Amino acid sequence: MKDEQFTPIAERYMDAVFRLALSYTRSAADAEDVTQTALLALYRTDTRFESEVHAKNWLMCVTVNECRKLFRSPWRKTEDIADYAESLALPEPEQRELLETVMALPVKYRTVLYLYYYEQYSTAEIAAILSIPAATARTRLARGREKLKTLLTEEELL
């Protein structure tokens, strides 16, 4: 991909890639690495994108695959998400509570929740991005919402 083609797409979607990677890895440092790797893959791909949405969906798939690779590495270090939440200086306490609560969920729930609530993907689209059956995506979303709601209600955020 040429620089002039790459740059606008990368700038537009790097935050989405980073947020998905953060949801998946629960580590800002890992998310930064994954974002760079995913964007580098975009730069090098020969895929012909029909639209920017197509490019974004492709990037999200690559991001998930890179996160999975990272999880399989024996050298991966864990990071306290509370420190990262602190660094964001979120304006309202419930935002920090939400972030920490979501990040405390198992990865299979928090990634689906992020893709559904923030990126507003359908469960069919989430299934395609995560390479899982649509029924599994629906189940994870339902269970994730249930777990999140329980935890947030306990925190009296909802």
Next chain:
Amino acid sequence: MTERELFQKTFSHIHAPSDTVTEVLNMANKTKSTKKFSKTSRTLLIAAVCAALLIGGALAVTTLRSDAGLLARLRLTDADVAALETASVSALSEPVASDMHGGITVSVARAAADGNAAFIALQVEGLELPEGYVPAAAGLLISADGEELGNYGWNFDNGLRWNGEQVVYDDGTAALLDGDSFVARYDRGDGSLELDIDLFPDGSHSQSLVGQEIELSLNELGLIDGAQSGTELEQTEAGPWVLRWTLEGAGESLFYTLNEPLNDWVTLSELTLSPMSVKLIYNGDGKDGETLELLPELVGLQKADGSVLNILGGGILGYEEDNVTYTVEESISSIIDPQEITALIFCDGIDGTETIVTLNN
């Protein structure tokens, strides 16, 4: 406030570092322009050395992945071809198809496939490579029995190999270092270049290609100027070079039912050993959470003589949530006789400890 509103308000504060795109462009242009291993590749090599040191001793293995060229390590010797024929796996040792445009001839130099994996090496003759330039290809389309494949990866073989201890050239001599990069050798010794293609670099395929007619179309060949920061192909020659041939064979494999615990929550249920790849089926114990990502990783195959074959990498092909079953396929660094493999070496996904599963042939 609804859950969605709270998500939107919260996650909108999360941003990638502002210099991300610049960093990626620097990485991309450095890789394209140096005609050597990039820093990333070098890191992988160092990681591979660390892996060898961590696992240690006679069972030392590495996890060096695609940077040295997947097919480069599948360079077929006469013995390999004989082994492949014995195993009824598709293999070529002589070019079977070629096409010429603008004085550049592209031929299928080697190809090998089993039930799980497929690699192709194209010989490119007539593409002049001036000092400071890197060969490049664009517009590659491959179909099998008329169905277009996707997601394949390709790169020109840069002549650099990892021999388990250090980076070497084809002749076994230590690779030359220029600063922190290894100096590449694209010329195969007779003026030709080699374009290596891994048809399923992430294990994304669902069926064997053995016995299918392959049609490969390569639209553009050219050069990238190492002195420029861009990645524009220069001095290009337009094709398409179109090559057609059939991958013959049946791709026989060895199948095992193992039910071997790898740690306190996952069991290796089934194993299929093929000449170029391995398929594993794991079964969890229903543990909730991140089991998919924390599966023990297959890092080596041990032969009866104690030597260990590396795993090039693969992907998770399937996951059944109801019974927590995972299917994973991996490519092997060389062609094997499945009967020769006596043990599998796993690295734990959490603490890196090693587990060896012995096979009873």
